[in-house]
Amino acid sequence: MLRLLIKKQLAEVFRNYFYNPKKNEMRSKGAIVCWFVFFVLLMAGVLGGMFTGLAVMLCKPLADANTGWLYFDIMSGIAILLGAFGSVFNTFSGLYLSKDNDLLLSLPIPVKYIITSRLLNVYLMGAMYSATIILPMLIVYWVKTGLSFSKAVCGIVLFVIITMIVMILSCVLGWVVAKISQKLKNKSFITVLAALVFIAAYYFFYFKAQTLLQNLVMNAQLYGDKVKGSAYWLYLFGRTGEGDFAAAAIFSAVIAALLILVWLILSRSFLSITTSSGKVEKIKYVEKDVKRKGAFTALLAKEFAKFTSSPNYMLNCGLGILMIPVCGVLLLVKGSALLPLLDSVFGERSGCTGVLICSALCAMSSINDIAAPSVSLEGKSLWIAKVLPVTPKSVLRAKLSMHLILTLIPMLFAVICGAVVVNASLAEKLLMCAVALLFTLFSSAGALAAGVKMPNLNWTNEIVPIKQGGAVITAMFGGWLVVAAFAGLYMLVGYKLGAVPYLGIWAVLFAAGFVLLLRWLDTKGSRAFAEL
Amino acid sequence: MLKIENLTKQYGSKKAVDDLSLHIRPGEIYGFIGHNGAGKTTTLKCIVGILSFEAGEIHIDGNSIKTEPLKCKRELAYIPDNPDIYEFMSGIKYLNFVADIFEIPENERQEKIRKYGDMFELTKDLAQPVSSYSHGMKQKLAIISAWMHSPKLIIMDEPFVGLDPKASHLLKEMMHEHCKKGNAIFFSTHVLEVAEKLCDKVAIIKQGRLIKSGTMEDVKGDDSLEDVFLELEAE
Numbered sequence: 001m002l003r004l005l006i007k008k009q010l011a012e013v014f015r016n017y018f019y020n021p022k023k024n025e026m027r028s029k030g031a032i033v034c035w036f037v038f039f040v041l042l043m044a045g046v047l048g049g050m051f052t053g054l055a056v057m058l059c060k061p062l063a064d065a066n067t068g069w070l071y072f073d074i075m076s077g078i079a080i081l082l083g084a085f086g087s088v089f090n091t092f093s094g095l096y097l098s099k100d101n102d103l104l105l106s107l108p109i110p111v112k113y114i115i116t117s118r119l120l121n122v123y124l125m126g127a128m129y130s131a132t133i134i135l136p137m138l139i140v141y142w143v144k145t146g147l148s149f150s151k152a153v154c155g156i157v158l159f160v161i162i163t164m165i166v167m168i169l170s171c172v173l174g175w176v177v178a179k180i181s182q183k184l185k186n187k188s189f190i191t192v193l194a195a196l197v198f199i200a201a202y203y204f205f206y207f208k209a210q211t212l213l214q215n216l217v218m219n220a221q222l223y224g225d226k227v228k229g230s231a232y233w234l235y236l237f238g239r240t241g242e243g244d245f246a247a248a249a250i251f252s253a254v255i256a257a258l259l260i261l262v263w264l265i266l267s268r269s270f271l272s273i274t275t276s277s278g279k280v281e282k283i284k285y286v287e288k289d290v291k292r293k294g295a296f297t298a299l300l301a302k303e304f305a306k307f308t309s310s311p312n313y314m315l316n317c318g319l320g321i322l323m324i325p326v327c328g329v330l331l332l333v334k335g336s337a338l339l340p341l342l343d344s345v346f347g348e349r350s351g352c353t354g355v356l357i358c359s360a361l362c363a364m365s366s367i368n369d370i371a372a373p374s375v376s377l378e379g380k381s382l383w384i385a386k387v388l389p390v391t392p393k394s395v396l397r398a399k400l401s402m403h404l405i406l407t408l409i410p411m412l413f414a415v416i417c418g419a420v421v422v423n424a425s426l427a428e429k430l431l432m433c434a435v436a437l438l439f440t441l442f443s444s445a446g447a448l449a450a451g452v453k454m455p456n457l458n459w460t461n462e463i464v465p466i467k468q469g470g471a472v473i474t475a476m477f478g479g480w481l482v483v484a485a486f487a488g489l490y491m492l493v494g495y496k497l498g499a500v501p502y503l504g505i506w507a508v509l510f511a512a513g514f515v516l517l518l519r520w521l522d523t524k525g526s527r528a529f530a531e532l
Numbered sequence: 533m534l535k536i537e538n539l540t541k542q543y544g545s546k547k548a549v550d551d552l553s554l555h556i557r558p559g560e561i562y563g564f565i566g567h568n569g570a571g572k573t574t575t576l577k578c579i580v581g582i583l584s585f586e587a588g589e590i591h592i593d594g595n596s597i598k599t600e601p602l603k604c605k606r607e608l609a610y611i612p613d614n615p616d617i618y619e620f621m622s623g624i625k626y627l628n629f630v631a632d633i634f635e636i637p638e639n640e641r642q643e644k645i646r647k648y649g650d651m652f653e654l655t656k657d658l659a660q661p662v663s664s665y666s667h668g669m670k671q672k673l674a675i676i677s678a679w680m681h682s683p684k685l686i687i688m689d690e691p692f693v694g695l696d697p698k699a700s701h702l703l704k705e706m707m708h709e710h711c712k713k714g715n716a717i718f719f720s721t722h723v724l725e726v727a728e729k730l731c732d733k734v735a736i737i738k739q740g741r742l743i744k745s746g747t748m749e750d751v752k753g754d755d756s757l758e759d760v761f762l763e764l765e766a767e
Contacts, residue, residue: 283622285659287646290628290638298632302618309620380616386582388633389605531584 001109005117010124012464035470042477043132051078051133055140058217063145065220069238070227074213075137076162076237083130083166084173091122091174095266099460101274115263115270119167122174125468126166134159141241150243157248158240164255171262175269192311196322295390299398306377307370307402313377316466320368321406327364328414331357335421351428351499352490357418358432358503359487362439365411366479371403371448372472375529376456376465382532392526396448400521403444411440424499431503435486438510443482445517447475452525455532533558533685533716534579539588541574541740548574549585550740556716556733558684561707563731564720565761571740572720573613576689579718580610593684606634609678613689613720615670619663623654623673626662627680634681641680648676652699667694675703679710686710688719692726704730728757736764 011018017035020027027035055075062071095118104114138155145151216223228235239247293301307313331338342353378385385395415436419429450471459465466472486506494502534556541549549571556562566572577583579590581601590597592604617626624645631641649655652672662670671694678686686707692700707717707730721727727734728748734757735745743764744751752760 283659285624285656287642290642292635292638293632295633295635298629302621302629305625306618306620380614381618383582383610383612383616384618387580387605387608387610388630389602390633391602 002113002116005104005109005113006120009117009121012460017470039473042473043128048132048136051075052136052140054078055136058213059140059144061217062220063141065224067220067224068141068145068242069235070216070220070224071141072137072158072238072241073227073234074216075133076158076241079130079133079137079162080165080169082133083126083163084169091170094118094121094125094461094463095171095174095270096273105271105274111270112267115266119171119266122170123163123167126170127163130163130166131159134162138241148243150245151241154240154243154245154248157252161240161248161251161255164259168255168258168262171266175265192314296394296398299390299395300401303374303398303402306374307406310462310466312463312466313370313373317370317373317472318368318406320364320366321410323367324361324364324407324410324414327361328410328417331414331417331421335417339421339423350495351424351502352495354418354422354424354428354432354499355490355494355502356487357422358415358435359483361411361414361418361436362443362483362486363480364414365407365436365440366443366476366483368403368407368444369447369472369475369479370406371399371444372451372475373465373469374399374402374448375451375532376454376459376469376471377462379457379459379462382457386530392529393522396452396521396526396529399451400444400448403447404441407440407444408437411436428499428503431500431507434507435503435510438507438514439483439486441514442510442517443475443479445514445521446478447471449517449521449525450474450478452521452528457532533560533593534718535589535591536575536579537589537591539575539578539585539590541571541578541583541585547740549578549737552588552737552740552742554735554742554745556685556718558714558716559711560716560732561711561730562716562718563727563734564718564737565722565724565727565734565757566720566737567765570737572737573689574740575737576610576687576718576720580608580687581605582610606681607683608685608687609681609683611671611674611678611686611688611691613693615667615674617662617665617670617673619661622659622661623665623669624658626673627658627677630677631680636681644680645676648679651702652676668696668699671695672699675706679706682715684715686715686717686719688717690721691719692721692723724756724758724761728752736761738765 017039018027018032019025020031058071058074059068062068095115098118105111138159142151142155236244236247237251240251307318339353342356385392412433415433418436419432422429422432424432454470454474456465456469490499490502497505534554536552536554539549539552540547552571552575554562564572564575574583578585579592579597581597581604584598593607595603595607597604618629621629627645628641636644645658646655649658652675654669654672654676657665657669662673665673671691675691678688691703695703704726711717711732731748733745733747734751736743736751744760748757751757755763
């Protein structure tokens with residue numbers, strides 16, 4: 001029975017990898033393999049690549065200073081933060097808000113089996129994120145210091161320990177969120193606010209990390225002795241990665257005890273939280289004068305209502321709304337320090353600062369993938385859009401418009417900030433703005449196209465299309481790949497052309513890409529939507 | 533009002549609806565009965581434009597759902613068997629959303645919301661999110677939204693499921709009243725007694741094919757509709 005539940009849970013997570021909803025049939029074996037390879041390449045290539053660089057930077061100096069354990073502490077800390085941060089809000093909805101709760105609870109299935117299958121889902125999601133750090137951490141260490149039996153075994157144990165910590169942390173935080181959520185009125189707003197505070201703290205430490213890490217590497221022995229003296233458990237934790245069996249055994253035991261504790265708390269509270277309808281204050285209906293809206297405005301308002309009603313949607317797909325203007329402000333405040341640094345690194349490539357700033361803002365724009373899950377989020381309510389006298393084209397245009405309104409306005413602000421601080425000609429500044437804005441148009445249309453091509457209307461938890469859907473992954477990582485090509489090509493050959501012609505070419509490419517995608521959405525995309 | 537000619541709808545190689553023809557005239561309440569999986573819901577979804585179909589034609593008030601879907605949809609309303617309404621909206625926001633799409637003037641929509649809301653005792657809950665509604669309340673909301681723009685044709689899939697007896701009674705009265713004005717209603721049901729008492733005409737579908745249709749007298753004669761239905765099913 002447990003195996004069946006786990007299979008159901010995994011089948012839902014990876015449903016689009018096995019099943020083609022458009023053709024209403026299972027994918028071929030080749031297609032399944034291709035989808036998984038694509039997914040692994042995205043995770044390993046983009047996230048894994050980033051953290052491999054950090055591991056290479058830290059490993060050798062710390063290991064040489066005989067503080068390899070400190071290297072494991074730092075990398076593990078980041079892995080735990082990323083894993084827990086990536087899944088804390090999913091834990092709440094994944095554990096408690098699944099639409100099949102009532103069905104499963106009505107069947108003769110022990111509640112502990114339901115919790116276990118849900119926990120496994122949380123574990124896998126956390127492990128997926130944290131593995132992009134843990135694996136480079138271990139591999140780089142083994143390559144730099146040589147692999148031995150004890151290091152290999154303890155490395156695997158460390159992997160399990162870290163991923164378990166991620167799950168425990170996610171569960172504890174998820175449980176706290178669940179408890180608070182039961183007592184809240186404006187859940188969406190408060191959840192988003194709490195998450196933003198968390199994110200702000202995360203990025204504050206992230207930006208401080210560069211200075212801290214450099215300082216740490218230079219004074220590894222000194223800090224190592226201090227940490228060892230004041231927080232011996234941290235030393236022991238890091239020793240696990242270095243191949244210390246005793247440390248591995250101690251931490252395994254501690255994690256096992258914590259796991260049991262979490263299990264006890266969850267199993268005692270699961271039923272009451274799952275079956276609770278929360279504290280819903282009765283809102284008295286008072287008839288008010290309403291202003292008639294046009295059909296398109298009504299569709300757009302509906303999209304905004306969906307977006308603002310879901311903390312998951314806002315946090316996972318709309319973080320750029322905040323991040324992009326923050327980048328703009330940072331450019332204004334820190335630009336004078338950042339630009340000479342870029343010039344000193346890439347000085348021989350004239351005009352690179354403008355291109356790099358533009359690339360950074362475009363990468364930020366790709367964080368906003370609001371349109372990507374919007375088709376799937378119609379879910380079982382899709383019949384409404386199909387029955388009302390509105391064209392599929394106007395439904396899709398409403399989704400695209402919301403994405404653009406929420407991304408273009410912050411982007412306009414940020415790119416003007418960038419243009420103000422960069423030392424370039426007026427033409428280059430204008431083209432910088434044009435490229436960033438045209439990329440936003442292109443990526444938003446791309447996100448919606450991915451949503452139409454990869455719909456999942458049969459989810460039982462909205463986090464599935466929001467976070468794990470093929471459309472979201474394609475939109476975000478696809479956008480980043482385009483940005484990488486844009487920046488990388490300039491560094492390789494584009495600088496020979498000069499910034500103005502190079503930016504001009506990309507402006508034309510993004511504009512053409514947007515027009516083509518829009519045309520596709522208006523024609524084939526609309527037909528595909530009508531067929532869903 | 534509704535003309536279905538040789539409708540065929542396939543799921544892969546399986547024919548869900550096979551060469552089905554029906555004509556529903558203004559003023560008629562037309563019942564649609566058949567066992568589970570007979571093709572009732574598929575037929576209704578084809579009529580309202582949710583599903584495309586391989587062969588045949590569907591005309592609503594003279595317009596083809598294939599070539600002029602918007603004109604058709606302006607004249608019809610649909611109530612599905614499971615009213616999955618936008619849960620992120622409140623009841624009143626949903627009704628205003630539908631009213632905006634159908635461009636219903638402010639005064640007219642408020643009057644209708646008041647009338648039907650009070651009738652179904654839903655007015656006091658209209659500010660609540662749809663996610664807090666029971667199945668019956670969602671069904672009532674779907675009914676109110678369907679009646680908002682005074683459609684010429686209303687298509688309903690098992691409309692009485694989940695409704696309390698009072699609401700069921702009200703719905704039947706509304707159906708009669710609506711059709712007296714020259715509009716038409718086509719609905720599926722498993723409750724044969726309801727079909728027998730409510731409908732002017734009835735169609736029986738089996739394995740995607742229409743096996744009998746016509747006025748209630750033509751179809752059942754002196755027997756009960758249940759006897760006729762069971763007899764036809766057994767053949």
